[in-house]
Amino acid sequence: MQESRTFISRDEAQAPFFAGIDLGGTNIKVGVVDDLGRPLSWLKIPTESQRGPDEGARRMAEAVREAARQAGIEYRELVGAGLGSPGTMDIPAGMLLEPHNLPGWYHFPIRERVSQYAELPVTFVNDANAAAYGEFWVGTGRDFHSMVLFTLGTGVGCGVIIGDLLIEGEHSHCAECGHIIVDSSPTARMCGCGQPGHLEAYASATGLIKRAEEALANDTDSVLHAWLAEGRRLTPLLLAEAAQQAQDALALELIFETARWLGIGAVDLAHTIDPDGIVFGGAMTFGGADDALGRAFLDRIRQEFRQRAFPVLAEAIKIDFASLGGDAGYLGAAGIARLAYRRQSDRPPAGAS
């Protein structure tokens, strides 16, 4: 039922400690980290969303206690927990509204409920922002003062950090940069959200597959025709295989086209935020830095970015892969709990004059 692994020991760790909770439609990941963002323990439990949000909140709190046990710390040494959750949500109210991945967990006061069960102060952010904060705190962005993270998968998620400020938006809709308009032409592709021309309609897995289907209809040379005839499914992974194992020109061009759209999106963020770095993570990074295809993909993003950004920014802004993989979410959630704890500690005690 439960995977787990342990990282640094209690003796190496620096108090205080924070729990990070990464709530997903399939699994919940929970970790305990020290004040420097180093994990002491990590575990994963199935979400079992059909059991409802209150039971979910109870099980998250239980997982936090278990993670504290595995970390070898006293529960009272844990001073806060951070929860990263899929949307839609009302962040200031700590409410889940209508999360797509959690059917039935609607209009639920999840922050308060987890806080009650866990007997801890709980911070609440969206999952893309949690991942962004994770990469900012202890990942690729650890030396940055400000950063944008694009998370590439079925959709295109985004998080924006400026200083120690996680930009959440006034209506819990900040950094939905998958939905910036990159194509305003009458023939623009339709995004999953129902609007035309968004970055996500071009650069997500969904967008890539759509472009691949169309390109295959006008192509006879690609090895993909034969593979699909064998019953294989058209996925980003299949395109990567065709590009790498079969040097398939069409597959490579489709992957590079994705990179060009991301380069355009990165320019828009650079000209709006001017961050230290723009970082790309998620499943659809074609193996990332460990893979020749991933590195070629990143080079194409950089190429488009450098060609189109202001020269100063083309040179100064770092374009790179994320480095924490699936750990970014719980690490970032814990980091946000730490920010709240520090802000709290700076305040005079209640009732002080």
Next chain:
Amino acid sequence: MQESRTFISRDEAQAPFFAGIDLGGTNIKVGVVDDLGRPLSWLKIPTESQRGPDEGARRMAEAVREAARQAGIEYRELVGAGLGSPGTMDIPAGMLLEPHNLPGWYHFPIRERVSQYAELPVTFVNDANAAAYGEFWVGTGRDFHSMVLFTLGTGVGCGVIIGDLLIEGEHSHCAECGHIIVDSSPTARMCGCGQPGHLEAYASATGLIKRAEEALANDTDSVLHAWLAEGRRLTPLLLAEAAQQAQDALALELIFETARWLGIGAVDLAHTIDPDGIVFGGAMTFGGADDALGRAFLDRIRQEFRQRAFPVLAEAIKIDFASLGGDAGYLGAAGIARLAYRRQSDRPPAGAS
């Protein structure tokens, strides 16, 4: 040589006081405001940039002293000055780099020099950000927690405020939102900055005139043909006159097309920042809220925005005109000086343990 007008009296005003300096290629505006952002005095002197940056800094400092005299305050009651300047610039270093509008004022430590001559701490921001902070502090955005300002003129300027944070960027290039890519097609228009498809290439005065020239080449009905034959110049004002006085369909369509591009730009900012409001100011607002054409222009921006933004944001984010006109710059610069003063005052005195 010098216009000036006075606003609230010393008796009504609330100390401390701040000077705001709006440095432009033609004029320098200087005002003194109280702690609530209400101006006590205001004056304008010609920039006379040919006399060089050091002389400029000296004259700005003199203008601050004169504005303090006109405000009826003791100079020592003035606790800081804010300088808003055209770019390019290095904000942390307080340096002008190569400002287009100030030939010869290159690589000049303007913040320090104005500070020396004025014997005041001086903050330094770019002019678009100063105007944005002015509208945020005491203009259209005074009830907002976060705001985006687009300044429409020869170019498209932008400023982004989140909380009390003016987003300046890591390389002094934040909020160059005139240069987000709104057209990625191969036929995209070239922006003044040399890159294709930027918002500024479509929605600035320059972009509008370019579009008008092209449209007139394919049109025979417009009254503009006759007006241009009479030797009148094709300007945004002439298009406004044709649209209003002559009900010219082509002119109106060109103006509304500008609004549609701005609506697209506003969606990108909404989906990136999720602010309380997105505000449009500057010379190219077609009379603004005081004019039927201005109001129709704003309606078209809103229409495009509401059609393309996430439904929650389409409803929640206010789209409006700026309200401070040419005063936004010096008011905002003074407001930024006030922010710095407050931050400074929160700190323990130097040497305290």
